[in-house]
Amino acid sequence: MTPVSDAAIVLATRALVSGYEPDLPIVRGVDLQVTKGEFLLLLGPNGAGKSTLVKTIAGLVPVHSGAILHDGADLTAMPPHLRVRHGLAFVPQTENVFTTMTIHENLLVAAQVLPRERRAGRIADLYAMFPDLARLKALRAGQLSGGQRQMLAVARALIVEPSVLILDEPSAGLAPKVVQDVFANLKAINAAGVTTVLVEQNVKAALAIADRAIVLVEGEVRLEGDARTLGDDAVVAELYLGSRHRPAEARR
């Protein structure tokens, strides 16, 4: 990995160990560095710890040891709602909208983090970014299609104008055409300056929009590199099968 200055690093983990049970770590000593404006992709086979890693960063999984740093501040012991206020937004894979509330209420809930005078303007910005949400704003989120729900979840996360947006498999369960739309939206959001960390199983499509990719296996970083290079690497496919094979040139 190319060394980067501390000032350019917006999100980092230091020897992060985490998991739901104290004696059962799922993430095992992960060192992560995400630079400002970067689009980072987290790949790995099922059970590799990708979701646990991003949930830990969001504050939803207990940290056993190590640290999470964001914009120079240590967030390791910070509750999830304060991480959001710090500019770290997370979109979970499932149950990522309040289904009993309307689209507008979902955005109002998220906008409560902002000063009162900025809330309406920010929601209007999001409606301009996602016109479909504006059209359906009185509809309960539980009535939305998978793609619309994902769009609302992303809009909800963007309300706070985060410096880092983390998404856990936003394409899961969506039709291929909808996945294209979701990825196009994510690329546009990243191009607008929001550092993006994406966990994804849809490897080919995700590598096409990411700058850099990291492959996790059994809770550890097994490979990392430029997204385009990794896309051509046959080893990635092998690692996806959980193989322990690690060619020397692919090691960190």
Next chain:
Amino acid sequence: MTPQVLMDGLVAGAMIGLGAIGITLTYSILRFSNFAHGEFLSWGAYLVLAVASGLGFLAGGPASPLGPFSFGWTLPVALVAGIALTAALALVVDALLFGPLRHRGSAVIILVMASFGAALTLRSLLEFIFTSKPMYFTSALQIARPLGGGLRATPDQLLALGLAAILVVAIHLLLTRTAIGRSMRAVSENRQLAGIAGIDVRMVIRTVWIFGAGLACVAGVMSGLLVQIRPQMGLDLLLPLFAAAILGGIGSVPGAMIAGLIVGLAEAMTVQLVGAEWRAAVAFVILVAILLLRPRGLFGRPE
């Protein structure tokens, strides 16, 4: 059956409804049945009695009745203080008991059992401090006035009904139209998502205790004003409160009040048609019936 059953049932139902709103709110946010909720009613009534007595003592004697009502100015002032004190009591119980259990990720059954323990402790403390002898906010007698259609009610009863209606509308508007209400609904639906949407879940939990205990205090004072104050009053109301909360649908404030009125009316009718000794069985029958026929209640959302 006389038309008076309607008035008796509505007055009892309003008290039950207010208590049930507290139960439905705490259940929908904290996800456990708090069997100590009845004790918040009792403590609310006794705390208001203590403050009102203190104010009366400071004023040099009992205050003269306000207009047509049986109580003087000390009771409404004491009610405001009592709501704050009952809310503080609920926060203390949460900080000492439920909070640490939540933090440990304890199972629901542990929290329910802890609430039984809290109920016993709180009730015993009341008996220790105030004795088990019934007490009253006022010794003044009120004559029920005719309202037409064969209905009669005392001014205190009408005030209780009016206050309950105002509180239900206020809480409903708070939940649906305000930021804290939306936060409460968000935490109720998905606590984890609420956290990553920027909501301070612990603050919402504290708010729910404050509202639940405050409403319990009002219900306790109504019960004390219209009947009497006893350490067992909360325990006696517990089954009707849960029947109303479940019948109304967990999480539904209007549902809890409507169901409270239904339980109150059913009790009043039973007293007149079958006999007063069957009153306590009514809530139990309603509870069993609703759990068998429509577990999500009248206005609850499907799980």
